[in-house]
Amino acid sequence: MKLNAHEIEHRLADFNELLRAKGLKVTQQRLVIFRALQESHGHLTAEQVHGAVAKDNPTLSLSTVYATLETLVEIGALAEITMDDGKKLFDRTTSAHHHFVDIDTGAVSDLEDSDAIKLDLKSLARKGYVIEKARVTVYGRAKK
Numbered sequence: 001m002k003l004n005a006h007e008i009e010h011r012l013a014d015f016n017e018l019l020r021a022k023g024l025k026v027t028q029q030r031l032v033i034f035r036a037l038q039e040s041h042g043h044l045t046a047e048q049v050h051g052a053v054a055k056d057n058p059t060l061s062l063s064t065v066y067a068t069l070e071t072l073v074e075i076g077a078l079a080e081i082t083m084d085d086g087k088k089l090f091d092r093t094t095s096a097h098h099h100f101v102d103i104d105t106g107a108v109s110d111l112e113d114s115d116a117i118k119l120d121l122k123s124l125a126r127k128g129y130v131i132e133k134a135r136v137t138v139y140g141r142a143k144k
């Protein structure tokens with residue numbers, strides 16, 4: 001899902017604050033990489049981020065994009081998810097949520113609250129586990 005321009009600006013303002021709070025410089029490359037995720041449908045590989053920023057930032061290398069994405073994950077500005085095929089995606093939504101993968105196109109989207117999956121994790125609690133996160137990936141394809 002695409003965010004509107006107002007929401008993107010709001011997220012960029014929060015991101016500026018987060019960088020400062022973490023003692024990191026607000027650099028052009030951090031801003032353009034964070035913005036690329038906000039302007040996307042929400043989930044991109046490092047290569048896709050690089051592709052999105054390369055036109056306006058020809059000096060930004062793929063390895064710099066990788067390193068910057070890792071930094072943004074470390075400070076909690078982005079999340080990183082690993083799909084079943086081993087592909088790593090960077091996710092602009094950092095709170096716990098579930099995903100839908102279109103098998104035919106590979107497109108990954110967040111499941112809306114209305115599609116909420118209720119997990120019964122009580123049995124794990126009874127076994128003495130404390131749940132830290134639970135992430136479900138649903139796979140499907142468009143009806144033909």
Ligand SMILES: [Zn+2]
Pocket residue numbers: 042043091092093097098099109110
């Ligand atoms: Zn997501």
